Amino acid sequence: MTRVFITDDHTMVRRGLRTLLEELSGFTFVGEAGDGATLLAQLHHQQVDLLLLDISMPRLDGYSALVSIKKEWPELKVCVLTMHEEPYFIRKMLQVGADGYLIKNCPREEIVKALETLAEGKQYYPAEVSQLIMQDLVNGTPKVPLTRREKEVLKLLVMEKTTAEIAEDLNLSTHTVDSHRKNMLQKLECKTTVGLIIYALEHGLG
Known part of the structure; x- marks a missing residue:
């Protein structure tokens, strides 16, 4: 049984x-x-x-x-x-x-x-x-696809920009920036923003 x-x-x-x-x-x-x-x-x-x-x-x-x-x-x-x-x-x-x-x-x-x-x-x-x-x-398993906007946010995170600064640079709301960051954390299976930055540097997105 x-x-x-x-x-x-x-x-x-x-x-x-x-x-x-x-x-x-x-x-x-x-x-x-x-x-x-x-x-x-x-x-x-x-x-x-x-x-x-x-x-x-x-x-x-x-x-x-x-x-x-x-x-x-x-x-x-x-x-x-x-x-x-x-x-x-x-x-x-x-x-x-x-x-x-x-x-x-x-x-x-x-x-x-x-x-x-x-x-x-x-x-x-x-x-x-x-x-x-x-x-x-x-x-081969394809790379995780990031949208153009997610890549833009990620590059600014590598530059140590704050959420408010990224929002201003990209003409977005802070809520939208946070949403992009959360989506990337899920897609890339990272636990923190540090993990996102490491991913960016390893894949030439920094």
């Missing part, structure tokens, strides 16, 4: 997945969480074989949770179930060990197929995700 844990910040999604599991033979529902922090706490007290994991959640997002999970429970099978179908999110989750990746609007039959495949110890990716993986194997 495969023990399945569900993590999603939407109650209706968790309820629907639980109902699906109860209809399947060979699977048993063992718990649920609405955010990544609660999930990690539960995993210390719960035996789980397969985890269904959303990406965008409060307190701790799915990406950060997955990084911790693969360090502490490397054998745990994790299938991402999300609304994010952009290549950026797919690559990001696969790079930190997602064993499966499904889009929430996929057919019920595909969720069942993914569960059965993962329960056998294999990985499961739908056609569009598999195609992306093959492209990366052939061409």
Whole structure:
């Protein structure tokens, strides 16, 4: 019997997945969480074989949770179930060990197929995700794309300009400058502005 844990910040999604599991033979529902922090706490007290994991959640997002999970429970099978179908999110989750990746609007039959495949110890990716993986194997993983405006903000950060100074130089609001900085932190997986500056210098953007 495969023990399945569900993590999603939407109650209706968790309820629907639980109902699906109860209809399947060979699977048993063992718990649920609405955010990544609660999930990690539960995993210390719960035996789980397969985890269904959303990406965008409060307190701790799915990406950060997955990084911790693969360090502490490397054998745990994790299938991402999300609304994010952009290549950026797919690559990001696969790079930190997602064993499966499904889009929430996929057919019920595909969720069942993914569960059965993962329960056998294999990985499961739908056609569009598999195609992306093959492209990366052939061409190499592409560099993270920064917009022209993000590069302009980054260059000024390297020059040790403050948010207010950058806003004035680029004729932007301070809120917009902060938004660009936050987007770059997420895209480049940096924790601080120092990380952004190091990235800029390493890639000739300074």
